[in-house]
Amino acid sequence: MRIKIDGSQIPLTVFAVENVGIEDWAPKKQYGTEEMKTSPDGKQLYSTRKSLVFLGDNGAENGITMTVTNPEPLEEMTKYELGGEVIFTPWVNNGRVAVSLIVEKLVKKQG
Incomplete structure (x- = not known):
């Protein structure tokens, strides 16, 4: 199930x-192919393979792609918010709930 939501509505x-x-x-x-997703x-x-950390209301979040x-x-050591439309897809991975996000853009957090 995919859910479309405005990025500003996701506390991440x-x-x-x-x-x-x-x-x-x-x-x-696409996994296992050369076809573009x-x-x-x-x-x-x-x-990106660069280090990004997802922070929720209770600290660092796991299981998010x-x-x-x-x-x-x-910019390094900088916080960003989800901007524009986000497609939120929950799924199960090894018995744990995980989330896949398709984000329109990342917006530098003010303050």
Whole structure:
């Protein structure tokens, strides 16, 4: 089940531990193939292997994967909010609930 929601409605902060340059965002491929992965509306998805930490109301969150449709550079030691439309997909991984996020963009958190 996919849920479309405005990113500002999700109480999650993305913390960039290190700089993420535009070149660090790679097109996401379908698992086990060379075929590019796209969002439900056909936009190319991008992911990074750089260190990002997901912070919820109770601290660091596990079991979250994130791709973006509009990748931008991220500054190290900086917090970002989810911006634009987000597609939230819960799923089960080894008996634990996990979440996949397709995020339109990350927006530098003010304050």
